[in-house]
Amino acid sequence: xxxxxxxxxAADEAQWRARWEKYNxxxxxxxxxxxxxxxxxxxxxxxxxxxxxxxxxDSKPDGDNIIGFVTFLPHMFTGSIEDQVYLGDxxxxxxxxxxxxxxxxxxxxxxxxxxxxxxxxYWHTQHFNHRAQLLYTKVADKTDFVQYGKMIKK
Amino acid sequence: xxxxxxxxxAADEAQWRARWEKYNxxxxxxxxxxxxxxxxxxxxxxxxxxxxxxxxxDSKPDGDNIIGFVTFLPHMFTGSIEDQVYLGDxxxxxxxxxxxxxxxxxxxxxxxxxxxxxxxxYWHTQHFNHRAQLLYTKVADKTDFVQYGKMIKK
Amino acid sequence: xxxxxxxxxAADEAQWRARWEKYNxxxxxxxxxxxxxxxxxxxxxxxxxxxxxxxxxDSKPDGDNIIGFVTFLPHMFTGSIEDQVYLGDxxxxxxxxxxxxxxxxxxxxxxxxxxxxxxxxYWHTQHFNHRAQLLYTKVADKTDFVQYGKMIKK
Amino acid sequence: xxxxxxxxxAADEAQWRARWEKYNxxxxxxxxxxxxxxxxxxxxxxxxxxxxxxxxxDSKPDGDNIIGFVTFLPHMFTGSIEDQVYLGDxxxxxxxxxxxxxxxxxxxxxxxxxxxxxxxxYWHTQHFNHRAQLLYTKVADKTDFVQYGKMIKK
Numbered sequence: 001x002x003x004x005x006x007x008x009x010a011a012d013e014a015q016w017r018a019r020w021e022k023y024n025x026x027x028x029x030x031x032x033x034x035x036x037x038x039x040x041x042x043x044x045x046x047x048x049x050x051x052x053x054x055x056x057x058d059s060k061p062d063g064d065n066i067i068g069f070v071t072f073l074p075h076m077f078t079g080s081i082e083d084q085v086y087l088g089d090x091x092x093x094x095x096x097x098x099x100x101x102x103x104x105x106x107x108x109x110x111x112x113x114x115x116x117x118x119x120x121x122y123w124h125t126q127h128f129n130h131r132a133q134l135l136y137t138k139v140a141d142k143t144d145f146v147q148y149g150k151m152i153k154k
Numbered sequence: 155x156x157x158x159x160x161x162x163x164a165a166d167e168a169q170w171r172a173r174w175e176k177y178n179x180x181x182x183x184x185x186x187x188x189x190x191x192x193x194x195x196x197x198x199x200x201x202x203x204x205x206x207x208x209x210x211x212d213s214k215p216d217g218d219n220i221i222g223f224v225t226f227l228p229h230m231f232t233g234s235i236e237d238q239v240y241l242g243d244x245x246x247x248x249x250x251x252x253x254x255x256x257x258x259x260x261x262x263x264x265x266x267x268x269x270x271x272x273x274x275x276y277w278h279t280q281h282f283n284h285r286a287q288l289l290y291t292k293v294a295d296k297t298d299f300v301q302y303g304k305m306i307k308k
Numbered sequence: 309x310x311x312x313x314x315x316x317x318a319a320d321e322a323q324w325r326a327r328w329e330k331y332n333x334x335x336x337x338x339x340x341x342x343x344x345x346x347x348x349x350x351x352x353x354x355x356x357x358x359x360x361x362x363x364x365x366d367s368k369p370d371g372d373n374i375i376g377f378v379t380f381l382p383h384m385f386t387g388s389i390e391d392q393v394y395l396g397d398x399x400x401x402x403x404x405x406x407x408x409x410x411x412x413x414x415x416x417x418x419x420x421x422x423x424x425x426x427x428x429x430y431w432h433t434q435h436f437n438h439r440a441q442l443l444y445t446k447v448a449d450k451t452d453f454v455q456y457g458k459m460i461k462k
Numbered sequence: 463x464x465x466x467x468x469x470x471x472a473a474d475e476a477q478w479r480a481r482w483e484k485y486n487x488x489x490x491x492x493x494x495x496x497x498x499x500x501x502x503x504x505x506x507x508x509x510x511x512x513x514x515x516x517x518x519x520d521s522k523p524d525g526d527n528i529i530g531f532v533t534f535l536p537h538m539f540t541g542s543i544e545d546q547v548y549l550g551d552x553x554x555x556x557x558x559x560x561x562x563x564x565x566x567x568x569x570x571x572x573x574x575x576x577x578x579x580x581x582x583x584y585w586h587t588q589h590f591n592h593r594a595q596l597l598y599t600k601v602a603d604k605t606d607f608v609q610y611g612k613m614i615k616k
Contacts, residue, residue, distance in 0.1 A: 031233055040233045050230045055207060076204045077230040078193045078242050079185055088232050113306045120306055124299035128604060130592035136302045142590060145278035145301040150294040152267045152274055153236060282450060284438035296436060329592045340542055347540045358538045383537040384512045386501045386550050387493055390484040390615060396540050421614045428614055432607035447613040453586035456598045460582055461544060 002058040003067070003101045005108040008043050012054055015066040016040065023091040049073055053108050055092065055101040068092035070105040072112070072121075080119040086125035087108060090132075102135050156212040157221070157255045159262040162197050166208055167175040170194065177245040190304075203227055207262050209246065209255040222246035222260040226266070226275075234273040239263060241277035257288050310366040311375070311409045313416040316351050318364055320397050324348065331399040348404070357381055361416050361448040363400065363409040376400035378413040380429075390429040393417060395431035398440075464520040465529070465563045467570040470505050474516055477528040478502070485553040513533055515570050517554065517563040530554035534574070534583075542581040547571060547584035552572040552594075564597050 004140035009014060017036065024031050043052040055068035070090050086107050092101045113121050121140075123133050124147055136142070162170060171190065178185050196208040209222035224244050228237035241263050246255045267275050275294075278301055279286050290296070316324060325344065332339050340421050351360040363376035378398050382391035395417050402410045421429050429448075432455055444450070470478060479498065486493050505514040517530035534553050549571050554563045567616035575583050583602075586593050586609055598604070 008242070029233070035233065035235055038235050042230065048230075051203065071232050073230055074203075075240065076196065076227055078204070078225050079183070079189065080307070081189055081192050085306075086229065110304060110306065118306045120303055122301055122303040124297075124301055126298040127300045127589070128595075130595045130599065133590075133592045134596075136474065137590065137592065140302040140304040142302045143278075143303050144280040144282065146281045146296040147276060147278055147297045147299040147301065148290045149274055149276040149297050150264060152239075152264065152272045153234070269393065275329065281435070282441075284441045287436075287438045288442075291436065291438065328561045343541065343543055346543050356538075358540070373579070374507065379540050381538055383548065384504065384510075384535055386512070386533050387491070387497065388615075389500050390496055393614075394537065418612060418614065428611055430609055430611040432605075432609055434606040435608045436606065444610045448610040451586075451609045451611050452588040452590065453609040454589045455584060455586055455605045455609065456602040457582055457584040458572060458602040459607050460547075460572065461542070462581045 001096070001099050003072075003099060003104050004056045004058055004106045005053050005101075006054045006056065007055050008069070010044055011063070012066060013040060014065075016052070016054065016069055019066065019069055019091050019093065020089075022093075022101075023089060026091075043071070051112070053105065053112075055096075055105050057096065067096040067099075068101045068105055070109060072109050074116065074118060077119060082119040085113050085118050085121045087121055089125070097131075103139060106133050106135075106139050155250070155253050157180050157258050158210045158212055159207050159224075159255075159258045162206045162223070164198055165217070166220060167194060170206070170208065170217075170223055173220065173223055173247065174243075176247075177243060179294065180245075197225070204207060205266070207259065207266075209250075209259050211250065221250040221253075222255045222259055224262050224263060228270065228272060231273060236271050236273040239267050239272050239275045241275055242292050244277070251285075256286075257293060260289075260293050309404070309407050310364055311404075311407060311412050312364045312413045313361050313378075314364065316362050316377070316399060317362045318352055319371070320374060323371075324360070324362065324377055327374070327377055327399050327401065328397075330401075331397060334399075351379070359420070361413065363404075363413050365404065374411045375404040375407075376413055378417060380417050382424065382426060385427060390425050390427040393421050393426050393429045395429055398431070405439075410440075411447060414443075414447050421423075463561050465467065465561060465566050466518045466520055467515050467532075467566045470514045470516050470531070472506055472596065473525070474528060476598055477526075478514070480515050481531055481553050481555065482551075484555075485551060488553075502526060505533070513574070515567065517558075519525065519558065519568050527591070529558040529561075530567055532571060534571050536577045536578065536580060539581060544579050544581040547575050547580050547583045549583055552585070559593075564594075565601060568597075 020036060029056050042048040042050040050073045052069055054066045054073045056065045069152055072085050072087045074085050077084040090105060109121055168298040174190060195206040202225045206222045206223055206225045210219045211221045222245055226239050226241045230240050231238040244259060263275055328344060350356040350358040358381045360377055360379045362374045364373045365375045376399055380393050380395045382393050385392040398413060417429055468563040482498060504512040512535045514531055514533045516528045518527045519529050530553055533550045534547050536547050552567060571583055575580040
């Protein structure tokens with residue numbers, strides 16, 4: 001299997017949505033349709049700094065070859081003049097695991113970051129998600145930080 | 155001691171810088187002068203969505219009454235239409251600890267978030283920073299997430 | 309407040325039981341009476357290597373002066389000829405916190421360990437018990453280890 | 463590959479020592495020869511409650527078929543009349559990973575525990591050992607506990 005990573009295009013919507021839904025199931029959360037539609041629109045809007053890329057299995061036909069995706073966005077950081085990039089979501093199909101797609105999606109974000117003068121890339125994962133962390137320990141550093149959160153809208 | 159939290163103003167620069175320096179020492183990092191100057195300028199620029207507020211000891215005279223600060227910035231989130239707020243930095247003077255300033259700084263961010271239709275507020279702390287976490291467990295939820303990072307510029 | 313730590317004696321039973329009960333409430337567990345009775349008996353039996361010591365507030369009268377306790381037991385270790393000591397339980401009355409009793413109870417175990425040719429002393433705490441860890445970081449090292457468990461009897 | 467788990471015997475010494483050495487390298491520690499000799503002797507002594515079992519690849523000849531080992535020991539617990547079992551060491555050859563040997567070694571300890579009226583089995587692993595934890599999450603529960611330790615002899 002050869003895997004290529006490229007930015008999403010409008011034609012990818014159905015394939016992206018199918019994976020976004022599985023990603024949400026993994027995190028046991030429900031995302032309303034208007035949020036998904038808005039998020040998708042933002043990826044395609046050049047004026048909005050919210051990005052998505054997809055991993056494509058080159059052996060499959062167009063329209064049925066997406067096996068994963070990543071989303072990311074730059075934001076300011078008080079400790080640097082350059083922005084940081086927040087890698088928000090990462091998903092690879094169950095049947096495509098261990099084929100290098102996850103690593104290539106992360107490296108795509110690194111490349112984008114290098115080209116856009118980014119200070120650092122960061123993301124989160126649940127401390128008990130060992131399958132993901134087997135990959136993350138190879139391509140990044142686990143920091144000493146844990147996350148606190150407070151819902152405002154609910 | 156009565157503590158009030160308010161947005162930073164240009165007159166606070168020296169007091170803020172003194173605490174920013176101590177905050178950087180706590181994290182064993184050096185922030186170049188041009189970064190600090192740029193970060194300060196952004197707080198004061200209404201067109202830049204990077205914010206800072208200070209905790210003021212009301213019993214002390216103007217110009218010598220700041221005892222802590224918080225910084226925060228909103229950014230997009232793929233799981234909501236509303237932005238999330240990233241609370242980036244929080245500092246309270248050693249001699250002002252346990253006087254409620256930390257909690258008031260966090261609650262100031264919550265209030266700002268409510269007024270700006272924010273989805274959630276989140277931040278990070280080192281897993282071994284137990285003094286900070288004694289406060290955080292009272293005002294927020296510890297999530298299951300740990301952080302991975304990759305320096306791009308160095 | 310002057311605090312002294314000494315081995316338990318038969319006369320301490322009521323005072324120890326009152327604290328043991330609060331300790332179990334803290335951990336949201338119920339310990340059957342026959343277990344408590346057996347555990348207490350073991351502490352007093354010189355032939356059983358399960359030990360307990362109590363922290364005593366010297367300003368209070370005998371019979372009403374215990375403010376905390378520790379239990380510990382040595383066991384073999386494959387990485388040393390000498391035994392390790394497992395510090396199993398540690399409790400200090402809420403109203404006696406921050407008076408040095410917790411530290412003295414731990415140091416009592418260290419002293420016992422030195423006198424009995426022990427390799428190391430270890431214990432566990434919940435990762436979110438920040439109040440306890442503020443003390444532990446002063447007297448010991450947090451290891452990289454987390455604990456897995458499997459109930460056999462239930 | 464069919465894997466069987468059985469108690470160690472005197473004839474296993476060379477094979478066990480080879481794996482014990484790799485296990486120590488994994489943990490970046492040096493165990494003196496007199497400690498290894500003593501630990502081995504204890505496994506074979508029926509009067510000493512320190513146990514070891516080995517995983518055997520049934521397709522290989524006797525004397526060259528051990529692919530992993532586990533050690534364990536029962537000790538008292540203040541919260542039960544029955545002992546707990548501390549599973550101290552677990553090792554599987556790199557080339558035998560994902561063949562079920564690790565799980566069978568743990569289940570051997572569970573069986574021993576059931577036959578000896580044990581309350582629970584517990585062990586530790588480094589929080590960043592994700593390969594091990596992919597197995598542990600299938601056969602046991604990760605507790606909320608982290609470990610503190612204090613060297614006494616050094």
